[in-house]
Amino acid sequence: MGTAETGLSPVPAGPRPALTVRGVRKTYPGAGAPALDGVDLTLHNGETLAVLGPSGSGKSTLLRAIAGLEPLDGGTIEFGNHDERLAVVFQAPGLFPWLSVRQNIALGGKYRRNRDRFDESRVEELLEILGLTPWANTPVQELSGGQAQRVSVGRALAVRPDVLLLDEPFSALDPATRGDLQLWLRDLATELDLTIFLVTHDVEEALTLGDRIGFFAGPRGFSQQWIPARDGTTAEQILAHYRGTDSGSGNWII
Numbered sequence: 001m002g003t004a005e006t007g008l009s010p011v012p013a014g015p016r017p018a019l020t021v022r023g024v025r026k027t028y029p030g031a032g033a034p035a036l037d038g039v040d041l042t043l044h045n046g047e048t049l050a051v052l053g054p055s056g057s058g059k060s061t062l063l064r065a066i067a068g069l070e071p072l073d074g075g076t077i078e079f080g081n082h083d084e085r086l087a088v089v090f091q092a093p094g095l096f097p098w099l100s101v102r103q104n105i106a107l108g109g110k111y112r113r114n115r116d117r118f119d120e121s122r123v124e125e126l127l128e129i130l131g132l133t134p135w136a137n138t139p140v141q142e143l144s145g146g147q148a149q150r151v152s153v154g155r156a157l158a159v160r161p162d163v164l165l166l167d168e169p170f171s172a173l174d175p176a177t178r179g180d181l182q183l184w185l186r187d188l189a190t191e192l193d194l195t196i197f198l199v200t201h202d203v204e205e206a207l208t209l210g211d212r213i214g215f216f217a218g219p220r221g222f223s224q225q226w227i228p229a230r231d232g233t234t235a236e237q238i239l240a241h242y243r244g245t246d247s248g249s250g251n252w253i254i
């Protein structure tokens, strides 16, 4: 309802969520069944939401829809900041192998729409924060998989995203490196107050990184229960919960 003076809607009380998904529907062309069929979600500022769920339940489709990479058949996706910035990190780093670490990170800010949030000093700051300064001038093709994925996160952070979308970012790495990067990203998220939507198959990863864990049960979206990840919840408890809701098709890494 508008105010008499301005005709504008009153500002809602309290902080706006970083992301609100309402009734999102998506059917891929030629597919018999919808991939998403009325999905709702709220992501709060500064929160990491870890999304678990069986293969084919639609987690990546939802992430891609949030990223604006999938046209929707219905529903809405709104961001708290109207000038929202998103950055996505996928399983494969997707870097330019012949360019240096510094050049790859800087690329994130080179696109015209990101320029106002980017300057060269941001790259140096990120190299330091990410522990990549010693490799700043190294071509990324000479890096290990774990280092390359850190560069990929760095490139995403170069634009100071309001929401960081991570689709199984560490699943191609060996378990030890994966564990190291999970702890590294958790500290980074705290330090930079990041808002993260994380899709993962790895229950331990969800517990390490998530403030909240959601189980994506299928096209209709999340099961009712949201699981807090930071209050002593164990992988076994999560698995027991999912066995109650899962059709049995899940392939969980623990």
Ligand SMILES: Nc1ncnc2c1ncn2[C@@H]1O[C@H](COP(=O)(O)OP(=O)(O)OP(=O)(O)O)[C@@H](O)[C@H]1O
Binding pocket: 028, 029, 031, 035, 053, 054, 055, 056, 057, 058, 059, 060, 061, 062
């Ligand atoms: N490009 C596409 N074209 C047609 N169907 C697709 C496409 N991408 C995904 N699908 C279908 O949409 C459904 C949801 O897939 P999606 O990849 O989102 O699931 P997921 O939960 O992320 O799976 P996984 O955990 O295996 O990555 C599946 O039935 C899948 O086969």
